[in-house]
Amino acid sequence: MLKHIAQAGTPSLTSLTLCFALAGVLMLGLQVVRRGGVARLSFRNLLAGVLLGALNFGNILCYVRAHQLLPHSPATVFASMNLGVVILGALVGKLAFGERIGRRGWVGLLLAAPAIAAIAWGMRSG
Template sequence: MHTLILSISFSVAVSIFLKLARSGGIRVDQAIAVNYATAVALSLWLLRPPLDTLFQQPPAVWLILSLLGVLLPSVFLVMAAAVRRAGIVRSDTAQRLSLILPILAAFLVFHEALSGRKAIGIALALCALVCLLTRPRAASAAPAPVSAASDDGAQGTASRGWLVLLGVWAGYGCIDILFKQMARIGAGFTGSLLLSFALAGLLMGLWLLLRGTRWHARSLMSGILLGGLNFGNIYFYIRAHQSYPDNPTLVFAAMNIGVISIGTLVGAGLFRERLSALNMLGIGLALGAIVLLFPR
């Protein structure tokens, strides 16, 4: 059970890092680039993938790895924006609700049977997304007049809030589908995970170089911390599955419910995030959806 607790803690810690990064003067894109270099080093040290056959992957696997190389850093940037604009609670919940996409892929692509329990879970998940994506409006009896420009700016910010949360939901869902497809065609998980980190780090580094980035020492050093947290989440998640090889449902459900529950406590307690009744309803529906979407 300690592996699950550690994985949940690392996942929430990543969100806290992203929440604090801006106020700490950390440039998230540079931290993310170093994060993948750190993850590669930790993968080599702790997972010990078979290096002699590392590059002997089928063409389909290389296609998946290429997509992951683009999506992993991109979604990380979107997640950072979501944590800043929408808070830890809604960002983490949107990430966990992304499980609906691989579940739909299981029905539409992998031809898994749809039970009534899963159908109810999918409906609850969609309702939860609507509740979570609805921002509370500040009520005022006599609102101060605003200019057309400021009104347009406020509407633009709200629109971007919706977009980044939807980006988190869709991005993490697609990544999960790609990992499931990789496992389905028989790719070694440790080797493919190492290659995914390496490709993501390479593409992120090239993107920063092409932009003429001026390197920031604090951001680069903080990337080591971020990489440790990010890898710790994945590493202990794998260890949890190894600890419960005959009960993956326990790992899936406990991980998702644990992250949402602890994220709620951290967001409300540490950062004083204000949630509307509709947002709280969305969190409750999300927990119910996650329970229903996993088989007994």
């Protein structure tokens, strides 16, 4: 869907804002139905949801913009964005939340960097 939005020339900020607003309304409605007519929202949960949503919104906005800039390289965009999210997520988990990254996790992260470099090199060459 995001690739089609990017290729259609739809203003990405507008379409993403509408998608996220619709998703927010639908999820709030789902919570009301699941809780029997009451959606309990604490300030802490609401703040965390807004922060997580803003980060996800930024990620998807970058994804759409990348598809607009590289319309003939969707595999490159997909792989690069996903590798970037995994690397950043693992490092934030480690640094901000003290999560333990095992040996295989570190090997995976170390292999991700050359993978992104190889993708970038292939784009430059091809």
